[in-house]
Amino acid sequence: MQLYICVKHVPDSAANITIVEKNRIDENLTFLLNPYDEHAVTEAVRIKDNLPGSEIIAVCLGKDDAEKTLRSALAMGADRGLLIASDKNHDSIETAQALKAAIEQDGNPGLIFTGKESIDAEGMQTMFRIGALFDFPVATNVVRLDIESGRAVVDSALSGGTANTYELSFPCVIGAGRGLNTPRYPTFPDVVKSKKKPVKKIAFPDLKIEPSTAGMNIVELEPLLQSRDPKEITGDAGEIAETIMRILKDEAKVI
Template sequence: MNIYVCVKHVPDSAATITVAGKTGINEKITFLLNPYDEHAVTEAARIKASSAHTAVVAVCLGKAAAENTLRAAMAMGADRSILIETDQPHDSIFTARALAAAIRSDGQPWLVLTGKESIDSEGMQTQFRLARNLGLPVATNVVKVDASAESVTVECEREAGTVDVFCMAVPCVIGVGKGLNTPNYPTFPDIVKSRKKPVRRIGLAELAIERPPAGMYIQELVPDVERRSPRALMGSAAEIAAQIVDILKNEAKVI
């Protein structure tokens, strides 16, 4: 049985990101495995450990450099990986079609895991579109997984601590949240072993994906400029507290 984990190659949120042109960024920064996807890979490895004859396959749509992200996923427990190579960014509509096509070309999935979102675009759409393309049920922001050969029971966290419980037939798509587990960060021997694991490279054209009738495109990226006006608050503790309340109420208008 195959567990496919769809991962994304994203800029490090700690990096200084600068806009290049109107729609791109300067890519001379650190890229890494999307943090939400770390939880997905960790969960796939956990499920595999208790399931005989199971393989974990990481799948990524991205540039050649995305192999580094796939190597990170394999160091965390994936057995092999698939890189769908493209030089262009794609929206969630096309990305889902590409991921579904690569999975179908590789084998029959038992489970398909993703992070519930990526830290760069934060669209939270890919898992739903992927499920639609594969014709599978889907749940997102999953914080607990109980998998068997025939079905999967998941707990999905909602707002204000509400938890929904769903039972889905397999195969199915699971978008995991950060509350699911603690990522299994690799040791140095894990990293060394990952270098020997296979990466199957697929040119995007090889998948013969039909161009969707709808699409989303970046028109322009504009840096977010913080505007701060420092102000010294003078007086006793009570007077300063009153000034803070006045600022929050009448200027910031947050209370």
């Protein structure tokens, strides 16, 4: 089976974000593999272990620098990479179209993984758009994936630790959630080996994507400023609890 993993090159969540030209960020910072995509790669490797002969292909739409993220996925166990190179930022409609076109051109997907969301744009929708374009069933925030008699049985997490269980026929699209597995971080030899794995570069325009009439464009980015002015509560434990109680009652009005 061919297992495709759509990965994203995202700014490190601990990095400071600087806004330039009103609607973009200064990209001179550390980028890495989107954390949810790590779960996707790890799960694909687990499936491949049980289905020998499978191939794992990591696909990424991004600037040339995104090859680093593809190499991270290769170090974690993907066999080869596809980089859809584009200097532009694309919304999730175009992203899904590009990923679909590249996957279709490359092979026959049995399973397509994404992370349940990217930690930069936090759009939560690319997996569903890929699924709709291929007409494949989709599940998101998947925290358990079993392959039972040729079907995928998944737990799709809800809040409060509960989950719905869905059955999907192959091929299908899975949005990996954090509970799915513990990411398998690469060893030094894995990293060395990943450098020799093939990464094919495809120019975005070569995919000849029909532009959609629908779109989402960021017109402005502003820093989310904190305007909190901390006040100290002092006293012994009893006095402090009384003050908190009063604040909850009179100020926050939640009691």
